[in-house]
Amino acid sequence: MDNDNNISFSSEVAETLGIECAVILSLYKNNKLNDVSSLNSILNSTKKILSFIDEKKIKDSIDTLIRFELIELKEIRNSKNNKIKSPQKSNESSILSNTWIPSAEVNEILEMTNITSEFYDMKLKEFKIYWIERGQKKNNWNSSFIDFIRREWAKETNSKQVMPHIIDENWYPDEEVFDILNLSEITKDSALIYLKEFILYWKDKGTALTTWNSKFIDHVKKRHIINSRLENSNEENKKYSEPGQYKQDFKTRKNDNTWAKEINLD
Numbered sequence: 001m002d003n004d005n006n007i008s009f010s011s012e013v014a015e016t017l018g019i020e021c022a023v024i025l026s027l028y029k030n031n032k033l034n035d036v037s038s039l040n041s042i043l044n045s046t047k048k049i050l051s052f053i054d055e056k057k058i059k060d061s062i063d064t065l066i067r068f069e070l071i072e073l074k075e076i077r078n079s080k081n082n083k084i085k086s087p088q089k090s091n092e093s094s095i096l097s098n099t100w101i102p103s104a105e106v107n108e109i110l111e112m113t114n115i116t117s118e119f120y121d122m123k124l125k126e127f128k129i130y131w132i133e134r135g136q137k138k139n140n141w142n143s144s145f146i147d148f149i150r151r152e153w154a155k156e157t158n159s160k161q162v163m164p165h166i167i168d169e170n171w172y173p174d175e176e177v178f179d180i181l182n183l184s185e186i187t188k189d190s191a192l193i194y195l196k197e198f199i200l201y202w203k204d205k206g207t208a209l210t211t212w213n214s215k216f217i218d219h220v221k222k223r224h225i226i227n228s229r230l231e232n233s234n235e236e237n238k239k240y241s242e243p244g245q246y247k248q249d250f251k252t253r254k255n256d257n258t259w260a261k262e263i264n265l266d
Helices: 011-017 019-029 039-049 055-067 104-111 117-134 141-159 175-182 188-192 195-205 212-241 250-255 258-262
Strands: none
Touching: 011 019, 011 055, 019 039, 019 055, 039 055, 104 141, 117 141, 175 188, 175 212, 188 212, 195 212
């Protein structure tokens, strides 16, 4: 959520569950919804912000997010006694424990993709070791695990393709790519802004390569330079467009008669 007029959301969630779900989940994670204590309260809070979306579509999207435990309401948490045991989750952040397991809904989401169950099981232990050692608190471990699995699967798929190949829509750069870009003072977040357009461009072009990481580095650097120049140009134009700003003091401007040289009196 960049400001009151702009709404950002995860493209991965949008591709899996739909744009409406992705937008509402973003509002929820960024604490933009006034009241999330009950289904009616979160529905009303969402409608105030997303008045341009049909109410039924909003409700269906909230139901989907609740079913997949991507958002959780207080009234639902209090009625979980008769459900199958799943990892305890609350609105309060918690450190990941060694006994944590993803919810059943995580499996349902990942089954929508081509990720194998063997890969899923193998990466679960790696995920837990990493976050237990870091000791970081989160309230959305299920979502974090889904994102982690998607990234790792994309990397695994790319590493096995040694022959020239057309870029896949789930392609994701290796971590070394971001280390290289950091040397040019381009952050990972800044680089990922250009990922979607990069994939769409080369997928549409249909070119087969083995050097997608290098290609992405070049693309990001070029786009970053162009955007930097545009920003500098806009700042320069702003200096001359804003009223009441002068580079010289009043006395200097008063005695300046260079304008007269431009007038031909003959």
